[in-house]
Amino acid sequence: MIFSYPREFPVDAIEQRVPDVASARALMRQRRPDLLALIERRLQRFAPVIADRPKSLVRNATDAVLIAFCRMAFRYGSWGDDYHPYHNEGHIVEILGPRIERLIDTIGMRALSVSDWFLLALFAATHDLRQREAPLIEAGIGSNERASLEEALRILALTGFSPQKHRDIFIGIELMIAGSTFDARPPPSMLEYNTAELLVQSRGALARKLDKKLDKHAPGWRNDARIVHALELALIAADLDTANVAEPFPVFMASAERLCLERELRSYRNPDSTEAALPMLNFLTAGQERYFFELHHFGSDYGRRTFEAGKLDNAEKLKRLTVDLYSRATLHKPLANGAQVVDAFRQIVAAIG
Structure with missing residues (x-):
């Protein structure tokens, strides 16, 4: 990864509860056929631009989103016992559904590549996967975002993606999730890191300042077209996240x-x-x-x-x-x-x- 971090965030019980594609698809058929239908409509809309893509790649991309959705629903949503009123599976749907649809209507599906659209969908599904991580103030990137990223990378590995073959995907999701941080420093009076609190106490999303963070952690990044493009996607992702x-x-x-x-x-x-x-x-x-x-x-x-x-x-x-x-x-x-x-x-x- 581009950004180093003082600690790692291991697999938890929720990841073990939805360990693979088969588990996620079975859960979605049983509990959320409406989301499967939404994804199918989106794939039909994109049929002209994905016709030449391997069907296995399209399926793997869909599977990554489904695994993340199920885990979010169990961890903080309506399927579990730690319900968060905002950061739950509904937040995935509002980005993945109407907000991305609005973006497509405005700029056209060919304004971005197929991989870009997949990354935006993956961002919608994974950027808030963890919400209860203790803060690391010196890290710059929020602990919740870093933990969400590490889980997102494990999901990509589960669904057939690798850093060697799909480097643009791995770079893209790292910058997109990192950029969704709203100032990683919690107010000193807070007993627990609170993303909702930071929305009104922070200095805004990190995405607009990621270039300066890259200057520090990845000198010469402007010569890597994939990082430059990933930074552009991080800005779009942050806009989708905050388009409420x-x-x-x-x-x-x-x-x-x-x-x-x-x-x-x-x-x-x-x-x-x-x-x-x-x-x-x-x-x-x-x-x-x-x-x-x-x-x-x-x-x-x-x-x-x-x-x-x-x-x-x-x-x-x-x-x-x-x-x-x-x-x-x-x-x-x-x-x-x-x-x-x-x-x-x-x-x-x-x-x-």
Whole structure:
């Protein structure tokens, strides 16, 4: 790999629970035939550009996505017992499905290579595979992202890919997942590394700063066309990951609510408690404004072309939400707990539309 790291992240019980392609395909047929159908529709759409590719390679690419999906569903999603409101298998689907579809509609399927499109799908499925790793502040890349990357590389090996034959795939996924880090340094007051918290406390996604990190760790990288191209893909991947800001406003705010609830989970606070009221209010108002207006920027030309207009449409609505929710919390009957904050938040979002 390009970037060294102070430790490795070994296979865990979830990887052992979904150890191979056969297990993943059986689970998908039983539990998520809708995702199999989504992938089949995507393959049909790409039929003109994959017709000359070996069928085994296309199947291997699909299998990699399916294995990652099943593991995410068991580890943090609806199939397991450590449910995360935001980082679960639903986040894979929203990127793999509508966001990538929107990108295809905007730039055309031939704007990127078949391998590039596979990498974006693989990124959707693997970049959040681990969410509970202890931080390593000096490493630069988040521990969750590094652990997710190492598991992604094991998935690639399981599905017939090798660094020797498919170096562009391995370089691409490394930079894409590394670039999804939102400032690997947790606030010193936090007891546990919390990705949701970093969305409003960080300095933004690492993808836009990866060139400087490459200068340090891989001098001369600009002479390697594969690394240069992988950096471009990392910017597109980061844009897809954060394109919730460009969704219709109710969808955007639903994702903010899920992040808020995950933040409470990782902070060991009951969202229904009195102590959760102020942190949740601040996250859903000032925190979202800071993320939206200060920290978030689409880093790729393709991302801007696809999503910037949608983000602009949400700007004034987000400002109105902040004013209205703060007004509701301070000028009327006080919001006594987190549940009341969420209820008021939902009412205001519905009114704004």
